[in-house]
Amino acid sequence: MISDRILGVEGSKSVGLASVLMKLRKEGRDIIALNVGEPDRPTPDVVKEATAKAMRDNHTRYSLVEGIPELREKIAQRFERQTGRSISPSQVLVSNGSKQTLYNIFQAMLNPGDEVIIPRPYWVSFPEAVKLAGGVPVFIDAPDLQLPVNAIEAAITKKTKLIIVNSPNNPSGVVYKKSDMKKLAALAVKHNLHIVSDEAYEALIYDEAEKFSFAEMDDEVFKRTIHVQSFSKTFMMTGFRIGFMIADQTLVSAINKLQSHLTGNNCTFAQYGAVAALENETSIVPPMVELMRSRRDLCLELSKGLFEVETPGGAFYLFPKVTNYFERFKDSAEMATFLLEKTGVAGLGGSAFGMEGHLRFAFTASETDLREAFRRMREVLL
Ligand SMILES: Cc1ncc(COP(=O)(O)O)c(C=O)c1O
Incomplete structure (x- = not known):
């Protein structure tokens, strides 16, 4: 069956x-x-109140598949504040948690047999979401828990399409070194690969000096990076199911098409709660x-x-x-x-x-x- x-x-x-x-x-x-x-x-109460108000104001119907404009604009502004890179709100796509964002990305990018490099230890859903898209997870050991750049390069084949980078990392809590992230970005450019940067814990970094985003690098790297973020951990909103991606316009449009048949928009009033979260971030x-x-x-x-x-x-x-x-x-x-x-x-x-x-x-x-x-x-x- x-x-x-x-x-x-x-x-x-x-x-x-x-x-x-x-x-x-x-x-x-x-x-x-x-x-x-x-x-x-x-x-936070401000988020709950804004969500309840959105319901009272009848924001309870379908909204745009890619997310309400207010939210996408605020996400784009936050991204610029954090990375110095200006993006258009049209490069932002909101989904039902970053779990769906990741699922969408693999569905939209992978053909059967495409290989996806996943450093170990990894978050449990990466390999399964890759397999569901017909992709082949290729695991790379990281005995010191840091990004295993040399071993990743050795594992690249003609079929390699994506490399998943998750920093801060679940399960290890390790924040990858800036120098290794830069080396990895150079690899992606050299071998014509894309990076899926899972930044679900981007706000939870305990030493400011370690904060680094691929978006701070040049346009060539930015073009190849799909930034995946979430409201779940940062704003204590796991049940709201709001995750998003920031990527190249072509990929955003392809995923919009996919999401239009899958979930459509994510919960409309929850998105208003997310707007309030960003307004009260500090x-x-x-x-x-x-x-x-x-x-x-x-x-x-x-x-x-x-x-x-x-x-x-x-x-x-x-x-x-x-x-x-x-x-x-x-x-x-x-x-x-x-x-x-x-x-x-x-x-x-x-x-x-x-x-x-x-x-x-x-x-x-x-x-x-x-x-x-x-x-x-x-x-x-x-
Ligand atoms: C590394 C990582 N990525 C993505 C997610 C998914 O989070 P959400 O779907 O709530 O945005 C989690 C949740 O535990 C995670 O640990």
């Missing part, structure tokens, strides 16, 4: 765990969920980033003597190496299951992200919960 296309992909492991946790909680288990890739803070985003920075520092402190971990320069994930526990556990998935069963702390095994030997914990929980989670893990592991 089910198509080969769907049989060939895996369900999202991170989404799948949510229903297991719901069941455990119903059974009365005390769960500390460090598996969740979304801020635990509520959506009061919304810095406190959230500060909160996450303090939690990151706390987790690093609590990890001492328990986990060997790279300092995450961005996002809200800790990705400790746990191979020193592998005399007790056969792999990271087994270790994550053990921790959930014995301590109620939910994390994810690195294999879900293509990198065995690690666990991923999201520090999207209160300081009290984080302290308690690490206390419990210390108790059963040491």
Whole structure:
């Protein structure tokens, strides 16, 4: 009954765990969920109020497939403020979360057999979305968690079409070095490739010096880069489902055609909420980033003597190496299951992200919960 296309992909492991946790909680288990890739803070009131007002004002009907003009204009202005590159609002296309943005891009760009380079560790949906478009994921190991530029160059073939770059990275939290991003851009130009730059965590960078966008490079690089961003993490709006791309006009038009048959516009009144988010960015985003920075520092402190971990320069994930526990556990998935069963702390095994030997914990929980989670893990592991 089910198509080969769907049989060939895996369900999202991170989404799948949510229903297991719901069941455990119903059974009365005390769960500390460090598996969740979304801020635990509520959506800001100004955003909720603007969304409710948009509904009262009857912005409840179809809108333009590519997004309401006010939102696309504000996104274009923000992009210019951040990167110094002026773009037309017509280069912006709004979709149902950047998950759909990525899906759209692969559907619009890949022919059967086209290869897409994906550095490991990677966000769970990249390979599956590539496969759904008939593409072939080509994984490149990044043992030091940085962008593996030399190994990427070695893997380029005649069939290579895209390279996915996700910085700050989910799951590692690593912000790729500017110098490596520049080398990668040069590779894309040399080999006539495109870069999909997934910037879902662009606002969550803890050291300002590390901020860098491909858009700051020359026109040749910009032409080859598809910038993918999202309101989900930056503005605590995961349920609004607003993601967008900024790209070359030809690609935006092709994706507009695709989206017109797929979802049409995304929720009209939610887009008005997104406009309010951008208008209030300076009061919304810095406190959230500060909160996450303090939690990151706390987790690093609590990890001492328990986990060997790279300092995450961005996002809200800790990705400790746990191979020193592998005399007790056969792999990271087994270790994550053990921790959930014995301590109620939910994390994810690195294999879900293509990198065995690690666990991923999201520090999207209160300081009290984080302290308690690490206390419990210390108790059963040491
Ligand atoms: C790297 C990365 N890209 C994209 C997304 C998708 O986010 P959304 O669809 O909510 O915009 C996520 C969500 O976890 C992510 O971690």
